[in-house]
Amino acid sequence: MQGALTILGIETSCDETAAAVLRLEDGRATVLGERIASQTEEHALYGGVVPEIAARAHVERLDSLIALAMQDAGIGWGGLSGVAATAGPGLIGGVMAGLSAAKAIALARGIPLIAVNHLEGHALSPRLAEEVSFPYLLLLVSGGHCQFVAVEGLGHYRRLGSTIDDAAGEAFDKTAKMLGLAGQGGPAVEREALTGHPKAVDLPRPLLDRPGLDMSFSGLKTAVRRAIEEKPLTPQRRADICASFQEAVADILTMKSSRAMAQVKDQFDRHTFVVAGGVAANKTLRARLEAEARHHGFHFFAPPMRWCTDNAAMIALAGAERLHRGISDPLDTPARARWPLDESSASAAPIYGGGKKGAKA
Numbered sequence: 001m002q003g004a005l006t007i008l009g010i011e012t013s014c015d016e017t018a019a020a021v022l023r024l025e026d027g028r029a030t031v032l033g034e035r036i037a038s039q040t041e042e043h044a045l046y047g048g049v050v051p052e053i054a055a056r057a058h059v060e061r062l063d064s065l066i067a068l069a070m071q072d073a074g075i076g077w078g079g080l081s082g083v084a085a086t087a088g089p090g091l092i093g094g095v096m097a098g099l100s101a102a103k104a105i106a107l108a109r110g111i112p113l114i115a116v117n118h119l120e121g122h123a124l125s126p127r128l129a130e131e132v133s134f135p136y137l138l139l140l141v142s143g144g145h146c147q148f149v150a151v152e153g154l155g156h157y158r159r160l161g162s163t164i165d166d167a168a169g170e171a172f173d174k175t176a177k178m179l180g181l182a183g184q185g186g187p188a189v190e191r192e193a194l195t196g197h198p199k200a201v202d203l204p205r206p207l208l209d210r211p212g213l214d215m216s217f218s219g220l221k222t223a224v225r226r227a228i229e230e231k232p233l234t235p236q237r238r239a240d241i242c243a244s245f246q247e248a249v250a251d252i253l254t255m256k257s258s259r260a261m262a263q264v265k266d267q268f269d270r271h272t273f274v275v276a277g278g279v280a281a282n283k284t285l286r287a288r289l290e291a292e293a294r295h296h297g298f299h300f301f302a303p304p305m306r307w308c309t310d311n312a313a314m315i316a317l318a319g320a321e322r323l324h325r326g327i328s329d330p331l332d333t334p335a336r337a338r339w340p341l342d343e344s345s346a347s348a349a350p351i352y353g354g355g356k357k358g359a360k361a
């Protein structure tokens, strides 16, 4: 498809309801309107995201968020070239809510539907703000996923390694919960860590002694629990645990990233390292990864903070890039709880268990 494309994007795979209008012209993306509503308060009582509550909240908010994003963009329905929605992976009730809304708009307006893989949205997210050309090495690190991916082009993803148990974001969330910190786990731990000492508590770095790019975070979580039980939890002890935990995660991800860059160096004609996903919002981690990339002679990109965590701009971008290549999806496209980015290596090695948002593979 030629010329400028204006796409409405919808994201409802977890606990963020989001709508965005994006224009893609000559390969450059401009976000024209964007609205997001977080459900942190709805789930706070339960200590985790409750799928049924999430789905209901998406249904209640989606129509008005879409209307506001369209209003911000200053366009009417006639101005849209297509509508894109997350079709998976994620909590199935929420994914169905967003995908159904997109199907209704596509049907009513006679415009193409683009069913987007949420992970592809994260994978392309740095391209919202900067020109990041293919191929690149991606570390996708969020609440449901933690993997290294060779991004060879749109739709061409090769998984190089992944967590074998929990995602890094999940470990942040569990640590915050065990310490009784309020709000979203990652930012809460990061805030506490500011006044803690990163070497105060001795925590493990699982799998660093083994070759390859697979990672593990569940042992780290158990070690945090033991550290909490070991001594009285004074404010300083709490800050020390957070700082030591954050340091352990940063060590694991930095050392594995170093290995990943060394591995792809000869395969890629362009040396670019990208980190995306909610945990990429962590400042300590970003700084460590950036320094490691520089050390390897790689260009480093991370999306602006607001596009690290779940958002609809990245879904609109993935939709626009697909539609630009003439790709759209039928109106009976199903919502998928599980949908690996690299289907070939996931089916070859379906080892990884379910997480907050389904399979981590």
Ligand code: KG4
Pocket: 014, 141, 142, 143, 144, 145, 168, 169, 170, 172, 173, 184, 185, 186, 187, 190, 277, 278, 279, 280, 281, 282, 283, 308, 309, 310, 357
């Ligand atoms: O990408 P995202 O919004 O949702 C998924 O697709 O999973 O990522 C959410 C995850 C949560 O686990 C959250 O605690 C973590 O990203 N996160 C952070 C930070 N901000 C969000 N982790 C560490 N430091 C942060 N600043």
Ligand code: ZN
Pocket: 118, 122, 142, 277, 278, 309, 310
């Ligand atoms: Zn996400």
